[in-house]
Amino acid sequence: MGRPSQPLISRDAAFRAALTVIDREGLEAFSVARLAEEMNVKVPSLYHHFRHKGEILAGVARLIMVEADDLKRWPRGPWKEVFENLTVSAWRAMVRHRNAMPLIFQFPPRSVVLGSYERNINVLEKKGVPRHQILRLLQGMDSILMGAAFVAASADPDSTGVFPAFDPHAFPALAAVAGASDMNHEDLLRATMRTFMDGVSPDLPEENAVTAGAEVA
């Protein structure tokens, strides 16, 4: 066959195809051979673009974090509301690619994460959030986001609520309090974020005035 007129493979296309395979069939099912098949290409051709399998997997992890971060465009509005919505978007991206979660653990895309922190710091500063609160806020939200993604992604995708099906006789106290709540994972994430943001940055009347005046496009 020899070299084709149009390249059949690009690194980016390979990352996307790999993610598709992982989304559809799970991380265990992924292999270089499986990826080649998905791209209608032969295995050694992929090794022309990548040194080893780990390079592909790291690219997939990066792709997901870029997708999660890409939505963080900070439209105008009160920063808590905007920040909450953007974090939910990031959470959705991670849950959408739940099968790939271990990759984000194994190949943390540091530059993407650092870039996201950098921009969010700048926006929060412009929005008038006191400087000493900013790092606290971002790091806490990051923990909450990653935890919620981890928990939701590892949960049974078919179950409606947050808890898996359980025998109420075996866990009576849980049955009593869980029965009262019908929150899903996303509601829970929002509630946790709001409580946390209000805790770090209480809505003092003067502060609201400052924040409202310091909004950013």
Next chain:
Amino acid sequence: MGRPSQPLISRDAAFRAALTVIDREGLEAFSVARLAEEMNVKVPSLYHHFRHKGEILAGVARLIMVEADDLKRWPRGPWKEVFENLTVSAWRAMVRHRNAMPLIFQFPPRSVVLGSYERNINVLEKKGVPRHQILRLLQGMDSILMGAAFVAASADPDSTGVFPAFDPHAFPALAAVAGASDMNHEDLLRATMRTFMDGVSPDLPEENAVTAGAEVA
């Protein structure tokens, strides 16, 4: 050789040996053959005790969560303080076994988690925490815990602070705010938990009195 007088293998011993291998050499390095070697035993002998590899890995995930939960003994004292310390213990257990993190994702030990919720609900009720706050509190803390474990476990184990080494010229805003803070992962977890707990359950004077009187052994 035939059957030995004393059994060489128990399921529990196998789980522990597997965890040792994973802690020491990583999840990738784990195989049934590697486990057999670690236990000075042959591969088919392990298949006498387990149907397949996944059964072993699920047991490892369970073992870690039991270790994380085992410390939750609720000594007497103000519930926020006690709850914070117990959550830090659980976090430490997970970070100690960071290499196994993907297993907790892949084989979530539901019964252990449900049991932990059940007991914690009972204790918080006895400590006088208002009923409607309890589920909110436990679920939020769970997210924060899992997120902090995920983030800390995927971080460079050698780096001192929370952020990986980065070029301050590339991320100036981050450099400015991060330079001011010298928190490590554990400090950060504690700060986030406190903020969250105070947010869900503010320290009203009357409530403090009730809580103090309702402590549990």
Next chain:
DNA sequence: ATTATCTATAGATCTATAGATAATGC
């Protein structure tokens, strides 16, 4: 008779490389 080990091995993968071939771009 049952249980817990072993030896031996089937059979399926899977990663990665060597070397041929044909299109491209200087």
Next chain:
DNA sequence: ATTATCTATAGATCTATAGATAATGC
């Protein structure tokens, strides 16, 4: 001359099973 594909294959693993063997416990 370089680049991007292919064919062919080495070589390493890895999971799991079949069947022999010897100790146990009824």
